[in-house]
Amino acid sequence: MKLNHNHPYHLVDFSPWPLTGAIGVMTLVTGLVKWFHNFNINLFILGYIIVILTMYQWWRDICRESTFQGKHTLLVSNGLRWGMILFIISEIFFFISFFWAFFHSSLSPNIEIGAMWPPTSIIPFHPFQIPLLNTIILISSGITVTWAHHSLMNNNMSQMTQSLLLTIILGIYFTILQTYEYFEAPFTIADSIYGSTFFMATGFHGLHVIIGTLFLLMCFIRHLNKHFSNNHHFGFEAAAWYWHFVDVVWLFLYISVYWWGN
Secondary structure (H helix, E strand, O other): OOOOOOOOOOOOOOOOOHHHHHHHHHHHHHHHHHHHHHHHOOOHHHHHHHHHHHHHHHHHHHHHHHHHHHOOOHHHHHHHHHHHHHHHHHHHHHHHHHHHHHHHHOOOOOHHHHHOOOOOOOOOOOOOOHHHHHHHHHHHHHHHHHHHHHHHHOHHHHHHHHHHHHHHHHHHHHHHHHHHHHHHHOOOOOHHHHHHHHHHHHHHHHHHHHHHHHHHHHHHHHHHOOOEEEEOHHHHHHHHHHHHHHHHHHHHHHHHHHOOOO
């Protein structure tokens, strides 16, 4: 029996996806440990499959609730906005920890690393090669995602399609270049505090770029299915906020780690 609620709040239905998601993540991490110790990747792949299937079905349910069932009222959307704002703030503090470690080690390098920064025997990346190109790519993607948002606000769906697709391509291009940079790196994560802070900061940023690209890709698929209108598109707006956050973090990374830290 379906109940009619005389209030604007969204009382979520019973869902199996939090449970399957938890099982998937537990299987994934256990499989990762097994892979590291026993060189067996089967459990790791099983965890990935469970997580991906959970993501697909959970996102499908949320798209139904927001687009077709009308459960995302103005009050619910406002709550989602605050949730996304607080999530991005938590991510900012996550990256602050990496910058703290970097500046703590680089402003006063100790004797174990030669009392200099970068440490002796470390050959850092040239800041005006791939890192500069990646900076231009991410700044350009910030422009294209803003273009996509303005196109959607003005009901210009063809330009929305073009600009959002261009943003996704730029995100993939950034990831490819960073992967190439990692393969060409003359140092590893095990090479002193420089290697640790460099790969932790840039690696987690790269992971956030991949997540942001997937976020935008889902929005692109939803846009092609006409899920967004000029007054009901918070899913895309949240993706754009997240992408701008990724852009700003990269600018700080480029200036401090690649340029100043060099």
